[in-house]
Amino acid sequence: MGRSPCCEKAHTNKGAWTKEEDQRLVAYIKAHGEGCWRSLPKAAGLQRCGKSCRLRWINYLRPDLKRGNFTEEEDDLIINLHGLLGNKWSLIAGRLPGRTDNEIKNYWNTHIKRKLLARGIDPQTHHPLSGAAANAPSSRPQDQRPPAAARSSCSPQTSGAGHSSDEDSAHLGGIDLNLSLSPPSQPSSPVAAVAN
DNA sequence: AATATGCGCAACCGCTCCGTG
């Protein structure tokens, strides 16, 4: 739509972040908090796009991140939530404290997809694979998009709370998922809530 | 020991949504 770029690409670094850049970003956010990402790079003295700073902070530098392997509980929770919400990684991440949408997305694509396929379950529909297609991964994942509800319902307060429909407190086989959202950083421990 | 292949993670890109003037 002819929108102006989010940043001056000619003057921004790309690729892997250096330690110094990380330190600058962390120091700035500690001092000023998460504010306007667009102006943050300049204010923090970083040659980076605001989007890039936000991503780096959320996915890597945030102090409350839980790094390391996913537990079986988390596995199951992700599978259940994906069955309910589709590829709404941010919503799923909201139920897993310390995990980021990017991390979950990667984990899904590299581990869980395979796991489900091995069990004969279609990772997109969560239905048993049938007949000839049983061993064939779906060729076009995008073709099987989550229900439209998932897409639109996340909009009112996508990154906050705001599912007023059945998603709000969905039940999966007796599991109360209570899908009202809280910031990923909040240690509300939904895993335990769900797993129990 | 060297090379090829596969896997996983981090980051980028483009699109959509929401708020504001």
Added chain:
DNA sequence: ACACGGAGCGGTTGCGCATAT
């Protein structure tokens, strides 16, 4: 009511590391 700008999200890609040959 409309247009614009900012923020967030999901999909995709690239790079580095580990393992197999």
